[in-house]
Amino acid sequence: MPVAARLNAHPLLLVRRLTKSYREGESTRTLFTALDLQVARGERIALLGRSGSGKSTLLNLISGIDRPDQGEVIIDGTVLNRLSEHERTLFRRTHIGFVFQFFNLIATLNVLENLLLPLELQGRLTPGETRRAEDLLDQVGLRDRATAFPDRLSGGEQQRIAIARALIHQPRLLLADEPTGNLDSESGAQALELLDALVREQGATLILVTHSAEVARRADRILTIRDGRIESSAP
Numbered sequence: 001m002p003v004a005a006r007l008n009a010h011p012l013l014l015v016r017r018l019t020k021s022y023r024e025g026e027s028t029r030t031l032f033t034a035l036d037l038q039v040a041r042g043e044r045i046a047l048l049g050r051s052g053s054g055k056s057t058l059l060n061l062i063s064g065i066d067r068p069d070q071g072e073v074i075i076d077g078t079v080l081n082r083l084s085e086h087e088r089t090l091f092r093r094t095h096i097g098f099v100f101q102f103f104n105l106i107a108t109l110n111v112l113e114n115l116l117l118p119l120e121l122q123g124r125l126t127p128g129e130t131r132r133a134e135d136l137l138d139q140v141g142l143r144d145r146a147t148a149f150p151d152r153l154s155g156g157e158q159q160r161i162a163i164a165r166a167l168i169h170q171p172r173l174l175l176a177d178e179p180t181g182n183l184d185s186e187s188g189a190q191a192l193e194l195l196d197a198l199v200r201e202q203g204a205t206l207i208l209v210t211h212s213a214e215v216a217r218r219a220d221r222i223l224t225i226r227d228g229r230i231e232s233s234a235p
């Protein structure tokens with residue numbers, strides 16, 4: 001079987017007939033109706049769509065933070081809907097990494113402690129893993145800031161730490177919600193380079209929400225949410 005066909009036979013992410021609505025006062029706003037989506041292992045996707053089209057909601061449904069009204073999300077063979085809330089939290093901690101627009105570092109933890117947090121939450125904090133975290137700090141160019149607190153770092157530095165933190169536990173899937181949306185163009189480019197390098201190195205699958213056509217061009221595939229449907233196109 002050709003490689004592409006094998007990849008699609010076992011996609012990293014499978015979304016099947018996903019339906020999601022929110023109540024808005026007296027009325028109901030339907031974001032997705034029977035949405036289907038398949039993402040191959042190691043694929044890097046840019047997710048586009050106008051403001052309010054449901055990009056963040058889709059990420060939340062994929063990660064199991066939000067629940068669909070109908071349909072299924074299957075990550076690497078695990079059907080999220082069949083897990084209890086606690087099981088979904090454990091699954092997320094182990095298999096998914098997140099990068100946000102506003103970094104979301106914990107203000108009371110220093111840089112190294114922020115970086116180690118995903119491992120600590122999984123009870124995986126061994127001396128070997130701590131050394132790996134220090135190597136990762138080297139890779140993001142912030143080894144000398146290990147004991148600094150987030151408010152002492154620039155936006156670009158905070159995002160580089162947030163990217164390292166999202167990948168420290170080697171998740172299969174990385175979800176990034178406008179990771180350059182709050183950075184100047186130079187820091188944004190640096191953060192994207194780093195994200196790309198780490199994702200490729202780890203063979204992770206990436207879904208990155210962006211409003212930037214330039215950012216989207218770096219992806220393997222562009223998905224655009226339009227009127228509750230997903231259109232797929234080449235970059």
Ligand SMILES: Nc1ncnc2c1ncn2[C@@H]1O[C@H](COP(=O)(O)OP(=O)(O)OP(=O)(O)O)[C@@H](O)[C@H]1O
Pocket residue numbers: 022023029031049050051052053054055056057058
């Ligand atoms: N928990 C919620 N309760 C009610 N409505 C919600 C909830 N979450 C999202 N929505 C609504 O769903 C719609 C889509 O929101 P979402 O944040 O997913 O859009 P988006 O495409 O990410 O937008 P943006 O590009 O502005 O970040 C919006 O109208 C929003 O108000």
